[in-house]
Amino acid sequence: xxPERESAYxxxxxxxxxxEQCNQNEFCCFLEWINSLSSQDNTNQIVKCKNxxxxxxxxxxxxxxxxxxxxxxxxxxxxxxxxxxxxxxLSLLTSVGCDKIYVVGNHDDSLGELEEKTNWExxxxxxxxxxxxxxxxxxxxxxxxxxxxxGNRSYFFLHGHQFDKEQAVLAYVSHLIGELWNPLxxxxxxxxxxxxxxxxxxxxxxxxxxxxGGKYLLWSVFLQSSFWVTATWAIITGFFAFSSIPGIVAHxxxxxxxxxxxxxxxxxxVITDExxxxxxxxxxxxxxxxxxxxxxxxxxxxxxxxxDKKKEKLFVNSGCWVGTDEDINGxxxxxxxxxxxxxxxxxxxxxxxxxxxxxxxxx
Numbered sequence: 001x002x003p004e005r006e007s008a009y010x011x012x013x014x015x016x017x018x019x020e021q022c023n024q025n026e027f028c029c030f031l032e033w034i035n036s037l038s039s040q041d042n043t044n045q046i047v048k049c050k051n052x053x054x055x056x057x058x059x060x061x062x063x064x065x066x067x068x069x070x071x072x073x074x075x076x077x078x079x080x081x082x083x084x085x086x087x088x089x090l091s092l093l094t095s096v097g098c099d100k101i102y103v104v105g106n107h108d109d110s111l112g113e114l115e116e117k118t119n120w121e122x123x124x125x126x127x128x129x130x131x132x133x134x135x136x137x138x139x140x141x142x143x144x145x146x147x148x149x150x151g152n153r154s155y156f157f158l159h160g161h162q163f164d165k166e167q168a169v170l171a172y173v174s175h176l177i178g179e180l181w182n183p184l185x186x187x188x189x190x191x192x193x194x195x196x197x198x199x200x201x202x203x204x205x206x207x208x209x210x211x212x213g214g215k216y217l218l219w220s221v222f223l224q225s226s227f228w229v230t231a232t233w234a235i236i237t238g239f240f241a242f243s244s245i246p247g248i249v250a251h252x253x254x255x256x257x258x259x260x261x262x263x264x265x266x267x268x269x270v271i272t273d274e275x276x277x278x279x280x281x282x283x284x285x286x287x288x289x290x291x292x293x294x295x296x297x298x299x300x301x302x303x304x305x306x307x308d309k310k311k312e313k314l315f316v317n318s319g320c321w322v323g324t325d326e327d328i329n330g331x332x333x334x335x336x337x338x339x340x341x342x343x344x345x346x347x348x349x350x351x352x353x354x355x356x357x358x359x360x361x362x363x
Contacts (some may be wrong), residue, residue: 008057009150010034011339013065013159013291014320016107017089018074019084021322024089026336030351034058049347049359056340056357059098063136065291065318066105066159069335072184077250079192100129103136105292109182114163134158147285151343152223160317162289163276171344174312190246200247207240264328267317268299276315287314287346287363294320296348298335298363316346334360
């Protein structure tokens with residue numbers, strides 16, 4: 001029997017380290033709890049999931065399913081906060097005695113560039129941290145996306161923004177130009193230049209003064225201004241524009257998120273609202289695990305073409321580590337959730353603190 005069939009996996013997504021709503025302390029306690037688990041059967045923690053008793057043991061792999069760090073909208077628009085808030089969690093994660101798989105999401109998509117640069121290098125405790133730009137496992141040589149077996153089912157992992165209608169536009173443009181295109185990330189990079197980050201408000205006032213004052217002085221008073229005077233004014237105005245506008249975008253993009261982001265959608269809503277395109281699905285796996293919408297849940301999609309031959313695909317959302325528990329349209333959206341997978345099945349679970357685990361659902 002293969003190692004995958006015998007081992008356990010823990011999946012987390014959407015921690016958003018560095019964001020205002022990230023439950024950083026709870027996530028750190030959760031990582032400490034994982035490190036305290038034993039791989040031996042006689043010291044496992046037992047969690048009751050409906051009519052089953054699930055023995056939780058130390059995983060052979062932790063799968064980080066995207067948006068682990070917040071590079072789009074960090075606290076105060078400052079990516080330094082991402083570094084500060086990530087140091088302890090990443091240190092704890094490194095110390096856990098198992099391999100880690102990092103599947104890049106949309107809010108940490110810049111890390112996808114590290115896929116070939118950091119993989120296969122062991123950490124100090126002999127484990128590995130491997131980065132996957134889009135999904136895990138990779139496609140085979142024929143370009144087909146296969147899952148891998150855990151127990152009697154095959155599993156495939158991706159962040160889930162691939163199902164997002166708005167994100168599809170970014171993906172299409174990126175495909176056309178042959179490289180990652182992300183306008184919000186572009187503004188974030190410009191904003192996090194020290195001079196811009198420190199003085200963007202003042203620079204914006206100066207920019208407005210140059211635009212309106214320059215228009216009056218150059219076009220009304222000095223109608224015959226020389227080329228060099230006009231060019232100097234344009235260069236100075238452009239400098240203050242580039243050092244202030246990114247700050248405005250960085251501090252107002254929350255409005256953009258709320259108007260376009262499909263957060264708080266259940267797995268069923270992701271599928272039935274056509275965020276997922278059945279006709280374009282090329283994933284050959286029994287179970288597709290994703291995050292992105294922050295709602296730990298699952299949905300069974302009927303793929304049967306004939307009534308006498310039933311075929312299903314299971315979609316499981318691993319939830320998030322931001323905010324608090326919230327009732328949304330009569331359904332509870334829990335915070336601090338994770339997916340535990342072993343040969344017996346997949347279980348949506350919730351971290352309640354102090355080593356206490358609640359089972360939300362059996363998949």
